[in-house]
Amino acid sequence: RSFKRIENDNIMTKSVHVSKEKQDKGGKTQNGDIEMISKKDDEPTQVEMAPLTEVFEDETSSSTETDMESVLYPKVIIEESWLPQSWHNWLYPPHIPRSCQLLRPENIAIPACYLLVGILQGLSGPLINVYPLDLGATEAQQVTLSGIRGLPASFKLVFGFLSDNYPLGGYRRKSYMTLGWGLATISLLCLMVGSDLTLGYDTDEDGEEIRIAPDNAPSIGFLSLSFLLFGTGFWLADVMGDSIVAEKAKLEPEDKRGHIQSTCYACRFFGLMIAAPCSSIMYSYLGPNYVIALLAFLPATMLPLIYLLNEQKNAPVASTRDQCMEIWNTVCSRSVWQPMGFVYLYNVLQVGNAAWREFLKTVLHFTANQLNAILILAYVLLYLGIIAYKYYFITWSWRSVYIVTTLLNGFLSLLQVLLIKGITFGLSPFVFALGDDAFSEFIGGIQFLPTTIMMVHLCPSGSEGASYAMFTTVNNSALTASSAISTQLLRIWDVSKAAFENGDLSGMVNLTLLTTFLQVSGVLFVGLLPHTKEGLIALGSESSKSKRGGFLFLKITFLSIMYALVVGILNIVKPGWAGES
Numbered sequence: 001r002s003f004k005r006i007e008n009d010n011i012m013t014k015s016v017h018v019s020k021e022k023q024d025k026g027g028k029t030q031n032g033d034i035e036m037i038s039k040k041d042d043e044p045t046q047v048e049m050a051p052l053t054e055v056f057e058d059e060t061s062s063s064t065e066t067d068m069e070s071v072l073y074p075k076v077i078i079e080e081s082w083l084p085q086s087w088h089n090w091l092y093p094p095h096i097p098r099s100c101q102l103l104r105p106e107n108i109a110i111p112a113c114y115l116l117v118g119i120l121q122g123l124s125g126p127l128i129n130v131y132p133l134d135l136g137a138t139e140a141q142q143v144t145l146s147g148i149r150g151l152p153a154s155f156k157l158v159f160g161f162l163s164d165n166y167p168l169g170g171y172r173r174k175s176y177m178t179l180g181w182g183l184a185t186i187s188l189l190c191l192m193v194g195s196d197l198t199l200g201y202d203t204d205e206d207g208e209e210i211r212i213a214p215d216n217a218p219s220i221g222f223l224s225l226s227f228l229l230f231g232t233g234f235w236l237a238d239v240m241g242d243s244i245v246a247e248k249a250k251l252e253p254e255d256k257r258g259h260i261q262s263t264c265y266a267c268r269f270f271g272l273m274i275a276a277p278c279s280s281i282m283y284s285y286l287g288p289n290y291v292i293a294l295l296a297f298l299p300a301t302m303l304p305l306i307y308l309l310n311e312q313k314n315a316p317v318a319s320t321r322d323q324c325m326e327i328w329n330t331v332c333s334r335s336v337w338q339p340m341g342f343v344y345l346y347n348v349l350q351v352g353n354a355a356w357r358e359f360l361k362t363v364l365h366f367t368a369n370q371l372n373a374i375l376i377l378a379y380v381l382l383y384l385g386i387i388a389y390k391y392y393f394i395t396w397s398w399r400s401v402y403i404v405t406t407l408l409n410g411f412l413s414l415l416q417v418l419l420i421k422g423i424t425f426g427l428s429p430f431v432f433a434l435g436d437d438a439f440s441e442f443i444g445g446i447q448f449l450p451t452t453i454m455m456v457h458l459c460p461s462g463s464e465g466a467s468y469a470m471f472t473t474v475n476n477s478a479l480t481a482s483s484a485i486s487t488q489l490l491r492i493w494d495v496s497k498a499a500f501e502n503g504d505l506s507g508m509v510n511l512t513l514l515t516t517f518l519q520v521s522g523v524l525f526v527g528l529l530p531h532t533k534e535g536l537i538a539l540g541s542e543s544s545k546s547k548r549g550g551f552l553f554l555k556i557t558f559l560s561i562m563y564a565l566v567v568g569i570l571n572i573v574k575p576g577w578a579g580e581s
Contacts, residue, residue: 097251099310100260106310109302110248111267113177113241116298118268120184120234122275122379123295124149128227131288134199134211137220148224152232154564157473157557159239160465165320170313172465177240178306181299183233188296191218191226197289233299239469244309246464249456257533258453262390265449269383277376318462326460327467332550335530335539336458340474340553342528343451346402347478349522353515354486355495359420359508362500364429374434378441385445397531398450403523405443410520412440416512420505451475457536470557477560480567489514 083091092101102111128149132142159176168175191197195218199211218226241264249260282291318326330336360366393401415432418424424432455471492514493507500508530536 096253096256096259100248100251102260102263105308107248109177109305109309110241110244111264112302112305113237114264115267115271116181116302117234117238117241118271118273119275119298120271120295122272123279123291124227124230125276126279127283127288127291127295130283132220132223134288135213135217135220135223145220145224145227149227149231151228151565151569152235153476154561155232156235156239156469157466157561159236160243160467160469162465163240163243164323164463164465165317167314167317171311172315172317173240173244174306174309174311177237177309178303180233180235180237180240181302181306184230184237184299185233185296187226187229187233188292191223192289192292192296194218195222197287197292199287230295237299237302239465242468242472243465244311246456246459246468249453250461257457258394258449259390261452261456262386262394262449265452266383266386266390269379269386269445273376273379273383276379277372280372323463323466327463327470328550328554329545330458330460330467331553332545332547333539334546334549335536337546337549337553338528338539339454339530339536340458340471342525343454343475344478344556345525345528346522347475348481348485349518350479351482351486351489351515351518353416353512354490355508355511356416358495358497359500359505360433362497363505364433366430366433370430374438377434377438381438381442382445385442385447386449388442389446389449393446394449398454398529399526399531401446401450402526402529405447406520406523406526409440409443410516412443413512413516413519416516417509420508420512453533454530454536457533473561474553474557477557477564480560480564484567486515 091103092098098104099107101107128146132145137145163172163176168179196214196216197218198214200214201209202212203209245260245264249257252258252260279291282294357371360371389401419429419432452472455468455475458471459467489511493510494504495507495511499505530539
């Protein structure tokens with residue numbers, strides 16, 4: 001493994017040797033020689049610690065002739081830079097390995113992949129919410145299309161397992177990432193070529209402008225198929241990005257663990273924050289054809305960056321049986337099933353108030369623009385939450401983060417009761433709701449990163465794709481279950497639109513208090529969570545393993561995947577099956 005250290009030399013440096021063995025004619029050092037080449041004053045000297053090998057194609061590859069992977073063989077090179085030294089050190093931090101310097105040409109595809117994931121999520125969300133309705137789709141078809149777009153996410157574990165076990169063209173990550181982004185581009189190009197995506201405009205009887213789809217507009221079936229393939233490619237590439245980050249994160253220095261993930265997710269949520277309002281503006285003023293063209297073009301921009309991505313070709317791959325046994329041994333460890341048990345229990349209790357949006361529209365008469373403003377501000381604060389954790393809370397104990405943010409979120413949820421009763425302390429209902437709803441996303445951003453950092457530490461080497469996808473599946477399935485619970489809670493009290501129109505808000509108050517209690521109760525399980533990464537390692541170092549705990553973990557994981565598949569299929573085949581209005 002290699003890393004680089006930048007130094008400013010104010011004096012002329014000469015050749016220095018740590019051993020007296022000779023150099024070869026090519027200028028390479030042998031057995032630990034260090035060569036400092038004479039240079040001018042004030043020029044940056046770059047010292048590279050690199051494995052002494054003829055092949056530098058993969059910095060993280062292990063030697064086949066020695067087990068001393070951690071031994072670094074010094075070699076000095078000079079890297080000219082036109083940037084000021086402080087800028088150079090910011091772009092390429094000298095205290096971390098080169099393979100973890102994300103802005104290097106050979107690594108730039110990693111943050112770019114996360115940025116693109118956020119941009120595509122931001123662009124496609126508003127489009128799917130509006131365009132099918134302009135095509136004359138029913139509400140049932142609208143739910144169907146949303147279900148189809150998210151269905152491929154249920155196969156993240158399959159995508160990770162394939163990349164771990166079956167390299168394409170000698171690469172485990174690059175090839176599948178290329179395939180994913182290529183599929184995303186081709187699927188929407190076919191939609192653009194096979195149909196007319198423009199919209200005409202006319203006025204109705206009341207003089208209001210309405211959109212009219214052309215005769216050659218895509219059918220709902222064709223649109224659904226295109227976004228199914230788009231979603232498949234999107235989630236395939238996303239899993240590859242997660243797998244690479246899981247591998248890179250293990251190479252970070254101990255005092256910098258978590259910075260790669262926080263940087264990548266900051267890129268993702270920044271893209272989401274910027275793209276969502278841009279999508280709405282483009283759709284309103286330019287039409288859906290421009291939004292879809294952008295969705296088709298952007299994934300293609302990843303292809304040259306993927307080509308530059310540094311990955312060892314034809315790396316040794318353990319047998320499928322060995323990888324499955326490694327994953328089994330991992331999930332039997334207390335360091336896995338105990339903290340992941342907390343993740344599942346905590347997230348399944350984050351039950352939202354499913355009637356809240358209807359309350360804002362019916363009682364407070366919020367317009368579509370006001371609801372979109374709340375959503376956009378929520379995206380902004382979600383991004384700021386990620387940044388806040390990266391720079392301020394990353395040194396906090398994981399337990400402290402969850403305790404403080406959970407209690408603060410409970411306080412904000414109780415403020416909703418004041419809004420229902422009309423107590424806003426002189427503020428307009430919109431401003432009061434804006435701060436209440438959006439700030440909860442800021443808290444969610446702070447809570448997001450500790451979980452992902454913990455998941456990376458749990459991944460066994462060589463099976464990062466499948467194991468990380470499995471851990472995120474547990475997290476996502478808990479959120480899916482909490483959403484289903486929130487829908488079922490609508491049956492307890494009358495929180496229908498008719499009740500709101502009649503001025504009966506007692507059911508809304510009771511539902512808000514119940515969901516707040518459930519959300520805060522998650523803090524009762526925080527004892528299952530280690531304080532820090534060191535505590536997580538200590539759990540794994542204990543000799544006792546529990547096959548029962550491992551079996552229960554896998555059972556919940558696969559049942560959650562089956563539940564997500566069933567929900568996705570039912571949303572497609574029978575929209576409204578869960579009783580939502």
